[in-house]
Amino acid sequence: MTQATGPAEQSPVAPADESGGLERLRERLQDLKHDPGSLLEALYAAQETFGYVTPASMELISEELGYPEAHVFGVVTFYTLLYTEPQPKHIVRVCRDLSCRISGAEKIAARARKEIGVHPGHASADGLLKLELVSCIGQCEKQPALMVNLDVHGPATEQGVSDLIRRLREEDQ
Numbered sequence: 001m002t003q004a005t006g007p008a009e010q011s012p013v014a015p016a017d018e019s020g021g022l023e024r025l026r027e028r029l030q031d032l033k034h035d036p037g038s039l040l041e042a043l044y045a046a047q048e049t050f051g052y053v054t055p056a057s058m059e060l061i062s063e064e065l066g067y068p069e070a071h072v073f074g075v076v077t078f079y080t081l082l083y084t085e086p087q088p089k090h091i092v093r094v095c096r097d098l099s100c101r102i103s104g105a106e107k108i109a110a111r112a113r114k115e116i117g118v119h120p121g122h123a124s125a126d127g128l129l130k131l132e133l134v135s136c137i138g139q140c141e142k143q144p145a146l147m148v149n150l151d152v153h154g155p156a157t158e159q160g161v162s163d164l165i166r167r168l169r170e171e172d173q
């Protein structure tokens with residue numbers, strides 16, 4: 001999908017202090033070391049720590065969990081909820097698939113776009129919010145559904161979207 005650039009958009013925010021973050025991540029990885037299915041959990045932990053999966057955190061996860069770095073990188077780039085570049089604190093993902101579209105996802109997306117002030121795929125001027133239009137998030141019973149980071153919201157209403165985005169902004173003032 002082509003995404004236009006608007007005047008209220010800017011580069012994403014910088015990551016947290018990396019050396020302290022890596023130490024905290026190393027501690028979290030100790031519990032995951034012996035669980036063969038823990039790679040995704042480790043990558044989400046890295047993303048929680050830095051706002052995205054940094055090259056150094058991929059290296060650390062590879063070392064600690066015993067996966068080749070190429071495999072770790074492949075998993076990060078496969079999953080759309082994982083990022084290899086700095087991201088805003090809150091990523092608002094509006095589902096645009098069939099069930100949600102029938103229930104008014106286009107209006108929800110339009111309201112989110114208006115409130116955040118950007119086109120999908122871009123960050124707000126304050127670097128706090130990003131809007132994404134995504135495929136089914138597995139919450140069709142909550143149609144029209146959206147997520148803020150990993151938290152699901154729905155059935156969404158236009159007023160609910162306005163309130164949600166206002167609360168997210170207020171939390172960070």
Ligand code: FES
Binds near residue numbers: 097099138139141143
């Ligand atoms: S189609 Fe929107 S959550 Fe499934």
